[in-house]
Amino acid sequence: MSTNASLFERAQRVIPGGVNSPVRAFRAVGGTPRFITRAEGAYMWDAEGTRYIDYIGSWGPMILGHGHPAVLEAVRQAAGEGLSFGAPTEREIELAEAIIALVPSVEQVRLVSSGTEAGMSAIRLARGATGRSRIAKFEGCYHGHADALLVKAGSGLATFGHPTSAGVPPEVVQHTLVLEYNSLEQLEAAFRQHGSELACVMIEPIAGNMNFVRASVPFMQRLRELCTQHGALLVFDEVMTGFRVALGGAQSLYARAIPGFRPDISVFGKVIGGGMPLAAFGTTRDIMKQLAPLGPVYQAGTLSGNPVATACGLATLREIARPGFFDNLSARTRRLVDGLAGAARETGVTFVGDCEGGMFGFFFLPQLPQHYTAVMASDKERFNRFFHAMLDRGVYLAPALYEAGFVSAAHTDVDVSATVQAAREAFTA
Numbered sequence: 001m002s003t004n005a006s007l008f009e010r011a012q013r014v015i016p017g018g019v020n021s022p023v024r025a026f027r028a029v030g031g032t033p034r035f036i037t038r039a040e041g042a043y044m045w046d047a048e049g050t051r052y053i054d055y056i057g058s059w060g061p062m063i064l065g066h067g068h069p070a071v072l073e074a075v076r077q078a079a080g081e082g083l084s085f086g087a088p089t090e091r092e093i094e095l096a097e098a099i100i101a102l103v104p105s106v107e108q109v110r111l112v113s114s115g116t117e118a119g120m121s122a123i124r125l126a127r128g129a130t131g132r133s134r135i136a137k138f139e140g141c142y143h144g145h146a147d148a149l150l151v152k153a154g155s156g157l158a159t160f161g162h163p164t165s166a167g168v169p170p171e172v173v174q175h176t177l178v179l180e181y182n183s184l185e186q187l188e189a190a191f192r193q194h195g196s197e198l199a200c201v202m203i204e205p206i207a208g209n210m211n212f213v214r215a216s217v218p219f220m221q222r223l224r225e226l227c228t229q230h231g232a233l234l235v236f237d238e239v240m241t242g243f244r245v246a247l248g249g250a251q252s253l254y255a256r257a258i259p260g261f262r263p264d265i266s267v268f269g270k271v272i273g274g275g276m277p278l279a280a281f282g283t284t285r286d287i288m289k290q291l292a293p294l295g296p297v298y299q300a301g302t303l304s305g306n307p308v309a310t311a312c313g314l315a316t317l318r319e320i321a322r323p324g325f326f327d328n329l330s331a332r333t334r335r336l337v338d339g340l341a342g343a344a345r346e347t348g349v350t351f352v353g354d355c356e357g358g359m360f361g362f363f364f365l366p367q368l369p370q371h372y373t374a375v376m377a378s379d380k381e382r383f384n385r386f387f388h389a390m391l392d393r394g395v396y397l398a399p400a401l402y403e404a405g406f407v408s409a410a411h412t413d414v415d416v417s418a419t420v421q422a423a424r425e426a427f428t429a
């Protein structure tokens with residue numbers, strides 16, 4: 001039988017870092033990544049036969065748990081009819097209709113194959129629709145690896161960014177402004193200086209790429225006002241939060257707090273593919289008519305709207321739209337976070353957690369951080385020890401302190417209790 005270590009050694013010979021996405025390599029937490037052989041419900045098994053309670057869920061898509069019968073049946077049926085046609089199908093219409101029915105701000109969607117592709121296309125659409133080049137994002141938010149978005153804050157207030165990755169020419173990110181998340185001061189300054197030049201402002205409404213940081217309601221309200229006032233489009237990156245924190249995504253939560261709130265463009269991924277390569281971006285019909293073949297903004301994809309992926313996504317959306325689904329998921333996720341906080345109190349560990357729907361995060365900090373600098377002040381070594389102590393106890397958390405966690409409908413209260421018990425031990429490991 002292959003071990004995780006032997007597989008990792010072999011993988012590194014033929015795949016950079018042994019992985020097809022960097023975070024999987026465990027470099028942030030150290031140790032050997034687990035090579036997963038199969039998953040079912042709330043569990044995954046690695047190459048050595050060890051079972052884990054899975055709080056990654058493929059980084060969000062597996063909201064139903066692994067191997068949901070209705071999803072597997074839909075995929076089997078679709079696969080038998082054909083894997084890919086490169087021609088339109090009725091199922092793409094059905095998935096578009098399902099997304100639009102759940103998200104009032106969206107009148108039309110374009111299906112693509114990854115969150116990166118959706119975010120990149122949303123930026124291009126915003127630039128094409130406004131005729132403006134400059135964009136703004138927030139430090140700590142990740143919107144996929146399109147060049148224009150691999151950027152870190154410039155020095156000083158509201159200055160244009162510098163590349164965070166080699167291979168991204170500085171001129172590609174010179175139009176990208178990077179602001180501090182939840183900073184009204186920087187928001188006001190940015191719009192004072194550049195408001196008329198901004199095509200869009202892109203934000204993770206709940207930043208799962210900073211573990212779990214909420215944009216405050218006053219901040220979001222002001223962002224919406226300034227975008228409207230200056231003609232910049234507000235792009236909600238709901239790749240992680242969409243159909244995960246609520247059936248209508250994070251925007252439905254802000255619409256409850258801010259009357260009439262809606263973003264201009266929404267980006268989706270993860271859950272809408274149910275574990276298969278599928279993402280989407282959408283907005284009003286008026287803006288979407290800028291897209292080829294109707295308008296001048298080009299965007300395309302060989303496997304966009306793939307018939308098997310759309311079957312998987314549709315079956316997933318049908319299940320999460322069932323009455324009570326999010327009530328149950330939210331309650332179970334809340335029980336997990338409260339249980340972890342209780343175990344931390346019992347063991348005298350500084351800990352704070354938060355959750356929304358089936359998404360959660362926690363920090364070894366006295367209070368919830370509001371921005372990237374505060375998140376990165378979290379005790380990294382302590383997190384890494386905790387991560388491995390939990391992994392050794394059969395609980396698979398996100399292998400990085402800046403990543404969120406995910407609960408599925410397949411997680412039971414027994415799983416939550418087992419996780420809390422493991423944490424009680426792991427906090428003092």
Ligand code: KE4
Binds near residue numbers: 023142237
């Ligand atoms: P993908 O291209 O990985 O499908 O989506 C990019 C993306 C866009 N927007 C948000 C808010 C995202 O969280 C992501 C991807 N999330 C990461 C986890 N933080 C995926 C895991 C990985 O990179 O392997």
